[in-house]
Amino acid sequence: MKLDRILSIFGPALCAAALLVLQPATANAQTELTKVRIGLLPIDDVAPVHVGIKKGFFAAEGLQVEVVPSTGGAVGIPALVSGALDITYGNTVSTILAAQQGLDMRFISMTLRGAPDLSGLIVRKSDGIKTGADLAGKTVAVNARNGVVWLYTRAWIAQSGGDPSKVNFREIPFPQMPDALAQKQVDAVFVVDPFRSALNRNPEYEQIALPYKAVQPTLQVGTYIVSASYLAKNKAVVDKFLKALQRSNDWYDANLRSPERIEISAGYTGAKPELIRSLADRPSLRGINESDLEKTMQQMKQQGLLKKDVEIQKMIYNGTL
Amino acid sequence: MTKTNRASGYVLVLVLLAAWEISARTAVLPSTSWPRLSSTLVQAVVGTISGELLSPWLSTLGRMFAGYAIGSLLGVLAGLIAGYSSAVRRTFNPLVETIRPIPTPAVIPPLILLLGIDDGLKIFVISLAVFFPLYINTVGGVDSVPAALIQTGRTFRTGKVRTTFGILLPAALPSVISGLRIAIGLALVVTVVAEMTAGSAGLGYYLLQMQFAMRPEAMYAAVLYLSLTGYVLNMLLQKIQSHVLRTWGLEAST
Numbered sequence: 349m350k351l352d353r354i355l356s357i358f359g360p361a362l363c364a365a366a367l368l369v370l371q372p373a374t375a376n377a378q379t380e381l382t383k384v385r386i387g388l389l390p391i392d393d394v395a396p397v398h399v400g401i402k403k404g405f406f407a408a409e410g411l412q413v414e415v416v417p418s419t420g421g422a423v424g425i426p427a428l429v430s431g432a433l434d435i436t437y438g439n440t441v442s443t444i445l446a447a448q449q450g451l452d453m454r455f456i457s458m459t460l461r462g463a464p465d466l467s468g469l470i471v472r473k474s475d476g477i478k479t480g481a482d483l484a485g486k487t488v489a490v491n492a493r494n495g496v497v498w499l500y501t502r503a504w505i506a507q508s509g510g511d512p513s514k515v516n517f518r519e520i521p522f523p524q525m526p527d528a529l530a531q532k533q534v535d536a537v538f539v540v541d542p543f544r545s546a547l548n549r550n551p552e553y554e555q556i557a558l559p560y561k562a563v564q565p566t567l568q569v570g571t572y573i574v575s576a577s578y579l580a581k582n583k584a585v586v587d588k589f590l591k592a593l594q595r596s597n598d599w600y601d602a603n604l605r606s607p608e609r610i611e612i613s614a615g616y617t618g619a620k621p622e623l624i625r626s627l628a629d630r631p632s633l634r635g636i637n638e639s640d641l642e643k644t645m646q647q648m649k650q651q652g653l654l655k656k657d658v659e660i661q662k663m664i665y666n667g668t669l
Numbered sequence: 670m671t672k673t674n675r676a677s678g679y680v681l682v683l684v685l686l687a688a689w690e691i692s693a694r695t696a697v698l699p700s701t702s703w704p705r706l707s708s709t710l711v712q713a714v715v716g717t718i719s720g721e722l723l724s725p726w727l728s729t730l731g732r733m734f735a736g737y738a739i740g741s742l743l744g745v746l747a748g749l750i751a752g753y754s755s756a757v758r759r760t761f762n763p764l765v766e767t768i769r770p771i772p773t774p775a776v777i778p779p780l781i782l783l784l785g786i787d788d789g790l791k792i793f794v795i796s797l798a799v800f801f802p803l804y805i806n807t808v809g810g811v812d813s814v815p816a817a818l819i820q821t822g823r824t825f826r827t828g829k830v831r832t833t834f835g836i837l838l839p840a841a842l843p844s845v846i847s848g849l850r851i852a853i854g855l856a857l858v859v860t861v862v863a864e865m866t867a868g869s870a871g872l873g874y875y876l877l878q879m880q881f882a883m884r885p886e887a888m889y890a891a892v893l894y895l896s897l898t899g900y901v902l903n904m905l906l907q908k909i910q911s912h913v914l915r916t917w918g919l920e921a922s923t
Binding site for chain 2 (some may be wrong): 387389390391416417418423427428432435521523524526527530542546618619620623668
C-alpha cells in the first residue's frame with residue numbers, strides 16, 4: 349500500500365481545508381470591543397445593521413458586530429437558545445410561536461417600514477380569481493407553513509368571503525414562486541419584493557390583494573430578537589446596540605438613494621445596484637407598537653396557530669428606542 | 670471504458686448543454702430564472718476572476734474535506750472494530766441503521782442547539798454522512814477476509830491490534846476505497862445542503878443568496894462549479910482506487 353502516494357494527493361487538500369476551517373476570526377486591533385453576533389438574512393430589511401458596521405456606528409459604542417448571514421428561518425431562534433447568536437433578525441409570528449413553546453424571547457427593535465405595501469397576492473390574470481371565495485379548491489404558494497405569510501393569506505381569504513380550510517397551501521421559496529405560477533403548479537402566490545415587483549411588471553399577472561394591508565394595515569413583520577436570558581446578562585450591550593442602530597437608522601433614512609447606501613446594500617445581498625435602486629424606499633421603524641403585536645397574536649389565535657394568549661407586553665424590551 | 674464509449678458520454682453532455690442554451694434562447698422555457706448557458710459561462714468566468722465564486726467554492730471545499738477526513742477515519746476505525754467483533758457489530762447495527770437514513774436538513778435544527786451554527790455543525794453533519802458508507806464498506810471488507818488469513822495470524826499469535834491493521838485492513842482495502850468513492854459525492858452534496866440550511870458561507874449559501882438577488886446566471890454558475898467539482902473528485906478517487914488496487918495486487922502476488 350502506497351500510503352505516501354495517497355497522502356501526496358490528499359495532503360495539500362487537507363492542509364488547505366484545515367487552514368480554511370481553522371482560520372481565526374478577523375483579527376481586530378481594538379480587542380477591547382465587545383463582540384456581538386447577529387444572524388441576518390441577505391434581504392433589504394436589515395440594511396441599517398450593515399450601514400452601522402460600515403460607518404463605524406457600532407464600533408463607536410464599543411461593539412464589534414459580527415454578521416452571521418443565513419438564508420433559513422430554521423437558524424434564528426434555536427441559535428439564540430444555544431448561544432451561537434446574540435441577536436437575530438426574525439419575524440413577529442415565529443417569535444410569538446416560540447414564546448408559546450416556552451422559548452423566552454424579547455423584541456428589541458423593529459426593522460423597516462413597508463411590509464404591508466410590498467407583499468402581495470398575485471394570480472394569473474386569465475384565471476379570473478379576485479377574492480378569497482374564488483380561491484376555493486385552488487392552490488396558494490406561501491414561503492412557509494405556519495409562518496406570517498401563511499397566517500395573513502388565510503386571514504385575507506376569510507375576510508374576502510372565502511374559507512381558508514378549502515384552500516390548499518404549498519410551501520415554495522419566494523424566488524421560485526414566479527416560476528410556479530407561470531408553470532401553473534399553483535394558482536396564486538404570496539410574494540414579496542423584489543419578486544413581487546418583477547411579477548407586477550408582467551401583464552399576464554395581476555396583484556389581487558395586499559393581504560397584510562387588508563387585514564392589519566399597521567402590521568410590522570421584521571424584528572430583531574434576543575433571548576430573555578441574554579438580555580438579562582447583557583442589558584448594557586443591548587442598549588449600546590440599540591443606540592448604534594438608531595444612528596444607523598438615521599443615516600439610512602437620510603441617505604436612502606445615495607450611491608453609498610446602494611453600494612452597501614448591493615454588497616451584502618449580492619444583488620446588482622440596478623435592482624436595489626428599483627425597490628421602493630423603506631424608511632426605518634422606531635419603537636415597537638404593542639397594540640399591533642396584540643392584533644398579530646389575535647390573528648394567530650383565530651387561525652389556530654396559538655392556543656392561548658401570550659403576554660406580548662412582556663416580550664417587548666422596555667429599553668427599545 | 671473504451672475510447673468510443675467515453676466519447677459518446679461527452680457527446681451526451683454536450684447535447685444536453687446545447688438543449689439548455691436553446692431552451693433559454695427560445696420560448697420553450699420562458700422564465701426569468703432560467704438563464705442561457707452562454708451567459709452562465711460568462712458569469713462563471715467573471716465570478717472566478719473577481720473571486721465572487723472562487724472564495725465560496727474554496728470555503729465549501731475546506732469544510733467538505735475536513736468532514737470527509739474525520740468521517741472516513743472514524744468510519745474505517747469503527748468498521749474495523751465491528752468487523753473484528755461480532756458482539757460490537759450486533760450492538761451497534763440497529764443504531765447505525767436507524768441513524769443512517771435521516772436526511773441532513775432534518776438533523777440540522779436540533780443540532781444547532783448543541784453545536785451552534787458555525788463550521789463545527791457543518792463538519793459534524795458531513796462527517797456523519799461520510800461515516801456510514803465507510804463503516805458499512807469496512808465491515809463488509811473485513812467480512813470477506815478469507816478465514817485462512819486470520820487463522821494464519823492466530824497461528825503466529827498475532828495480537829489484536831496487529832491483526833486489525835496488519836491483516837484485516839489491507840485485506841479490506843478494496844472495499845474501503847470504494848466506500849471512499851461513494852462518500853466523496855455524498856460529502857459534497859451534504860456540505861452544500863448544510864450551507865443552504867444553516868449557511869453563512871460557501872457555495873450553498875451563495876446559491877440561495879443569488880436566488881434572492883435575482884441573479885440566476887450567477888446561481889447556475891455555482892451549480893456548474895459544483896458539478897465539475899463532483900466530476901473531478903470522483904475521477905481523482907477512481908485514479909487512486911485503480912492505483913492502490915494495482916499496487917495491492919502486486920504486493921499480494923509477491
